[in-house]
Amino acid sequence: MSNRQTVDARNTFCPGPLMELIAALRASTVGDEVEVLSSDKGSIDDIPAWTRKVGHTLVSSDNRGDHFAFVIRKAK
Amino acid sequence: MRTKILILGGGLAGTIVANGLVRRLASEIRSGEAAITVLGNTPRHMYQPGLLYVPFGRAREQELFRDERTVLDRRISLIIDAATRIDVVNNRVHAQSGRSFDYDYLVIATGSRLAPELVPGLAENAHQFYDLPGAKKLRDALTDFKGGRIVVNVNAPHKCPVAPVEMALMLDEFLRERGLGGKFEITYTYPIGRLHALEPLANWMVPEFERRGIKSQNFFNTQAVDGDAKTITSEEGDTLPYDLLITIPPHRGAQVIEDSGLGKMGWVPTNPKTLLCDGTKNAFVVGDTTNIPISKAGSTAHFEADTVVDNLAMLVQEGRWSRDYDGKVFCFIETGMNTGTHMWFNYTTPPQPSPPTQMVHWFKLAYNRMYWLSACGLL
Ligand SMILES: Cc1cc2nc3c(=O)[nH]c(=O)nc-3n(C[C@H](O)[C@H](O)[C@H](O)COP(=O)(O)OP(=O)(O)OC[C@H]3O[C@@H](n4cnc5c(N)ncnc54)[C@H](O)[C@@H]3O)c2cc1C
Numbered sequence: 188m189s190n191r192q193t194v195d196a197r198n199t200f201c202p203g204p205l206m207e208l209i210a211a212l213r214a215s216t217v218g219d220e221v222e223v224l225s226s227d228k229g230s231i232d233d234i235p236a237w238t239r240k241v242g243h244t245l246v247s248s249d250n251r252g253d254h255f256a257f258v259i260r261k262a263k
Numbered sequence: 264m265r266t267k268i269l270i271l272g273g274g275l276a277g278t279i280v281a282n283g284l285v286r287r288l289a290s291e292i293r294s295g296e297a298a299i300t301v302l303g304n305t306p307r308h309m310y311q312p313g314l315l316y317v318p319f320g321r322a323r324e325q326e327l328f329r330d331e332r333t334v335l336d337r338r339i340s341l342i343i344d345a346a347t348r349i350d351v352v353n354n355r356v357h358a359q360s361g362r363s364f365d366y367d368y369l370v371i372a373t374g375s376r377l378a379p380e381l382v383p384g385l386a387e388n389a390h391q392f393y394d395l396p397g398a399k400k401l402r403d404a405l406t407d408f409k410g411g412r413i414v415v416n417v418n419a420p421h422k423c424p425v426a427p428v429e430m431a432l433m434l435d436e437f438l439r440e441r442g443l444g445g446k447f448e449i450t451y452t453y454p455i456g457r458l459h460a461l462e463p464l465a466n467w468m469v470p471e472f473e474r475r476g477i478k479s480q481n482f483f484n485t486q487a488v489d490g491d492a493k494t495i496t497s498e499e500g501d502t503l504p505y506d507l508l509i510t511i512p513p514h515r516g517a518q519v520i521e522d523s524g525l526g527k528m529g530w531v532p533t534n535p536k537t538l539l540c541d542g543t544k545n546a547f548v549v550g551d552t553t554n555i556p557i558s559k560a561g562s563t564a565h566f567e568a569d570t571v572v573d574n575l576a577m578l579v580q581e582g583r584w585s586r587d588y589d590g591k592v593f594c595f596i597e598t599g600m601n602t603g604t605h606m607w608f609n610y611t612t613p614p615q616p617s618p619p620t621q622m623v624h625w626f627k628l629a630y631n632r633m634y635w636l637s638a639c640g641l642l
Contacts, residue, residue, distance in 0.1 A: 192527075196556040198610045201424055201592065202460040207556045209454050209484060210420040213381065213513060214528040233456045240482055240499045263498075 191220040196227075197254050204230050205237060208259060212243065215261045220246060226254040234259075266297045266579050269356060269366035271346050272517075273303030273331045275311075275638060276550030276564035277372035282640030283572035285336045288579060292338050297579055301335060302356065302364060304345035308334050309395070310634050312561065315426055315597070317398035318405055319437050324395065334638050346373070349523040351546050368545050368575055371531055372568075373517035375422050375551035375559060381513050382418065384488030389416065389495075389510035392430065404507060405437070410446030411506030414495055418485055418513040419454045422551050422559035427451075427511045428459060428468065429597040434509075435475050436600045448476070450503060452483035452495075461606065461614050464596065471598070485510075514559070516552045530554035535610070536587035538571055547571045555590075562593040565637060595627040603627045 194211050196204035204225035211221045223234065231248075234257050238245045246258040268284065270277045281301050291297035308331040316322035335341055344358040349371065357363045377393055379386035392398040413434065417427045431451045438447050451458070451472070458472070458479055459465040472479055483497040488508065496502045515521075516529020525531050525540070532541040533553040540546040549571050550564035557563060570588040577585040590610030596619075597603050603624035608614040 194556060199556045199590070200461065200608045200613050201558045202419065202556070203455070204556075205455045206419050206460050210513075213419070229462075237456065237482060237499075241484070 190215070191222060191258075193222040193224065195224045197224050198226055203227060205233050208234065208257075212259070212261050217261050217263060220258055220260045222256060222258045224254055224256050230255055230257070265295060266291070266367045267365060268297065268299045268368045268370070268575065268579075269364055270299065270301045270370040270372060271349070271356065271519075272372035272374055272550075273301045273305070273308060273335070273341065274372060274374045274550065275561050276374070276568045277301055277303070277370065278308065278331070278334055278638045279565060279568035279640060280370050280372065280549060280571050280575075281339045282336050282638070283568065284575060285338050286640060287572060287576035291579060298340070299338070300340045300342060300364065301331075302342050302344060302346055302358065303331060304343065306331055306343050308638070312423070312634070314392050314395065314398045315429055315433070317395070318392050318401040319433060320402060327395070329635060334635065336640075346519045347522065349519060349525060351525070351540060351543050354545070366545075368578070369547065370571060370575075371520075371540065371546060371548045371552060372550045372564075373519060373552050375514040375516055375529070376518075377512045378515040379510065379512035381515075382485045382487065384490055385485065385510055385512060388488045388490035389508040389512070391510050391512055393422075393426075393511065401509065408438070408443075408447075408507060410443055411448075412504060413447060413449045413507045413509065414503055414505040415449060415451045416483070416485060416495060416508060416510040417451070417453050418511060420559065421511045421514050424460055424558050424560065425464070425594050425596045428464065430509065431477055432471070432475075432599050433597060435477060440600075448478065450478040450480060452480045452485075452497070452503070454482070454484045456481050463614055464606065467604075514551075520552060526554060535590065537574075538567055538588055547575065557590055558592045558594070560592060560594060561634075566591040566593075597624060597627060
């Protein structure tokens with residue numbers, strides 16, 4: 188069964204949302220989903236770009252006003 | 264009734280909490296109303312930031328260690344008996360010898376460990392300087408190094424976000440000073456789309472790397488190392504050849520955290536403000552082992568430890584909460600063998616850069632000496 192975990196990386200500057208996502212995916216198995224919350228505007232570009240580059244699946248991306256929420260499924 | 268405070272791990276965070284608490288609870292300890300125990304797995308306390316200087320022959324081994332017993336206030340009991348299971352439901356910790364320890368308050372400070380085994384080929388083929396055997400082996404490799412391609416490879420998650428940058432810059436200077444200028448090429452790989460997680464530092468690094476001729480590869484999350492072909496490959500599909508590979512391996516939390524079912528990969532789910540282990544009211548988590556998405560660094564451990572001391576002392580003495588952790592992190596960054604810079608930030612204030620100076624480099628060296636004062640709770 189696949190799991191979903193949430194990483195709340197809002198208002199954190201180091202290591203930041205993408206690095207947290209990478210670490211969370213490292214700890215996951217194929218099919219698991221990670222939801223990452225980010226208040227960093229740079230995430231709009233770099234999280235989808237990285238997800239595509241590696242070949243994971245961007246399940247959703249949501250602008251919630253004061254932050255963004257991305258759901259990524261580990262594909263490999 | 265006596266309040267039993269049990270601290271797991273006699274590293275930086277555990278030691279600061281223990282020494283801070285003993286001062287705040289001096290009268291309760293004198294009257295026998297409170298007792299503090301540190302449960303560690305080694306009698307020696309290592310000053311980890313000193314490892315950065317070992318590969319360059321600039322730190323003596325014995326400078327890095329002190330007996331934990333001499334760092335801890337003598338009113339604290341120190342027991343060396345590795346924790347094997349933490350039972351936060353029954354307020355008990357089981358240890359290797361078969362003994363178990365009950366507590367009223369627990370502080371989990373078991374740090375992080377290197378996990379090169381998570382990447383095929385990494386442990387066998389890459390050098391690292393995050394522990395003493397690794398740092399010494401790298402020192403030997405640098406002594407023998409006559410030139411070639413060096414890859415400084417950074418993996419997530421890892422402690423001390425700035426040590427990899429410091430390694431790349433110091434290595435460049437060290438090899439030039441040895442007369443190898445023009446005979447080596449350094450490539451620095453980083454997991455995300457810029458050179459460092461800290462944006463101001465990443466921006467500063469671009470021209471600095473250019474000036475020195477250090478190459479870089481962003482979006483590089485290591486998939487495997489091939490020791491025969493001498494190549495390192497990323498999940499993103501890039502392959503780099505190397506003659507000398509220096510890695511900052513991915514980290515995980517202590518084995519006991521995983522064995523106790525407390526957190527995936529050994530990271531304990533922790534409230535970012537109260538520093539309480541999720542689902543508990545009496546188990547604090549401090550230092551590298553939290554799952555809080557901030558830098559795993561000595562300064563983080565220090566500021567968290569101060570918060571835990573304030574809250575634990577207040578809970579024991581007055582049964583109430585003192586204050587929340589504000590996410591503060593501070594770092595000194597070596598920008599070469601003779602200059603340094605510094606930066607701080609918290610949950611609400613982003614980091615601001617300051618220009619590197621020789622003064623800050625001397626501060627960092629001085630801080631290296633002051634580490635022990637801060638572990639002793641004097642700073
Ligand atoms: C090369 C290098 C350079 C660094 N430079 C800096 C720097 O310049 N600035 C900075 O702020 N930080 C720096 N750091 C990071 C800093 O050293 C760590 O973040 C800090 O030590 C974390 O403190 P801690 O108490 O959480 O973990 P640690 O200090 O690692 O302590 C954890 C302790 O728990 C013990 N333990 C583990 N498992 C058990 C068990 N089962 N039972 C009992 N005890 C156990 C361990 O033996 C250890 O003593 C550097 C680290 C390295 C490796």
